[in-house]
Amino acid sequence: MGQRLLLLVTTCLWALSCAVPHHASSRDGLLRINLNKKSLTHESLAAAKAARQHDALRLKSGNSDSDIVPLVDYLNTQYYGVIGLGTPPQNFTVIFDTGSSNLWVPSAKCYFSIACYLHPKYKSSKSSTYKADGETCKITYGSGAISGFFSNDNVLVGDLVVKNQKFIETTRETSVSFIVGKFDGILGLGYPDISVGKAPPVWLSMQEQKLLADDVFSFWLNRDSDALSGGELVFGGMDPDHYKGNHTYVPVSRKGYWQFNMGDLLIDGHSTGFCAKGCAAIVDSGTSLLAGPTAIVAQVNHAIGAEGIISTECKEVVSQYGEMILELLIAQTQPQKVCSQIGLCLFDGTHSVSNGIESVVGKENVGSDVMCTACEMAVVWIENQLRENKTKELILQYANQLCERLPSPNGESTVSCHEMSKMPNLAFTIASKTFVLTPEQYVVKLEQSGQTVCISGFMAFDIPPPRGPLWILGDVFMGAYHTVFDFGKDRIGFAESA
Secondary structure (H helix, E strand, C coil): CCECCCCCCCCEEEEECCCHHHHCECCCCCEEEEEEEEECECHHHHHCHHHHHHHHHHHHHCCCCCCCCCECCCCCCCCEEEEEECCCCEEEEEEEECCCCCEEEEECCCCCCHHHHCCCCECHHHCCCCEEEEEEEEEEECCEEEEEEEEEEEEEECCEEEEEEEEEEEEEECCHHHHHCCCCEEEECCCHHHCHHHCCCHHHHHHHCCCCCCCEEEEEECCCCCCCCCEEEEECCCCHHHEEEEEEEEECCECCCCEEEECCEEECCEECCCCCCCEEEEECCCCCCEEECHHHHHHHHHHHCCECECCHHHHHHHHHHHHHHHHHHHCCCCHHHHHHHCCCCCECCCCECCCCCCCHHHHHHHHHHHHHHHHHHHHHHHHHHHHCCCCHHHHHHHHHHHHCCECCCCCCCEECHHHHHHCCCEEEEECCEEEEECHHHHEEEEEECCEEEEEECEEECCCCCCCCCEEEECHHHHHHEEEEEECCCCEEEEEEEC
């Protein structure tokens, strides 16, 4: 399913520390994996830009082919840990990734990829528990691909031995990320629905082999930059020292990603409108920021003073069609039909309004997709302000201001590090409860040439229906809220991190 959802940056590089013996289960029966963190440089920002663009194409097309896995550009942004493969164990540093489901490591039969020469390679001849499979496979990413074949062997995670696990031995790795990355492979923690070759994810094998006290794993990310520990990944339960109060659970709505249904995003308690009737959301340990519809991100940027870009098309729509949009909404026109009625969109939310006659004018208007998008955002903004009983002048002025707060083409927006005390709280609505993020939690500090740069933790990512609108709740959210992935009951739980 393509490269991982739009991982952009994270405040820290979270790296799983130590060797396998140090990840032993504690006396309470939980398998703990300690997380360490390192400073993140500006280069990490550039390393992940291709991921979002590739994913946007894949999700818009609704492609759910099982030969493509949703992974991210991993450089300086992922969760790393040591596992053992085979008997005796051959150690590999892998990414623990909730957005993919396969386990893969380089093979001793990988001869023609530089990445394989720079990382340990699995040698099946050295393992007494190896079982041949041989089925070939390929996983395509936004910036490269891996190919190889399946094998079966024991996997050591902490002191748990997962027997006869199906995994991929890669024989070709065609990405710079695989060369410069500090990981050797991937250990996917997503659902089997997105697994290449129908290989069970490791957690499913743990469940079937009854290795865990409870069928869950949980993440705690320590956002204290001065702390020695970066957090913990716990298999088989959760550590009560890592959260406050009780978890709020929401059912998984679509298996593959850990996807669920969420409600509105609030700015200082006020609705942003776009997801007032619900949006899909994915909670993902591999996505650093919070990603969502541009119409909402622009409102967030306006509220927190983020520097965006001025969209000429957006301003043109507001100046030329703003009053018409306002009048149609006042006349109770369905919001999804407004832009088609004024001729900026060829789809009214239910069907195409095009006459189907190809013409030169029609071809020229293909480029007006940008105008259509700008119109749809303006409708959201104007409708939301109407709910606040604002005057026509204030509504159009607000929409015009939001055009200047649209995120950059790369998705991110900068903010002033000195203005954080003036920024509002933001909140996600999940299971009818609000999960608040303070400025200290949603503003990401990035090291750049010895200087600290602050960026908005929100970035734009538009996925149309039926798959979207879609939010991706990454490390910014998971840092504020301890997250439980309950595969026994197909649900996700959130509680305030301690």
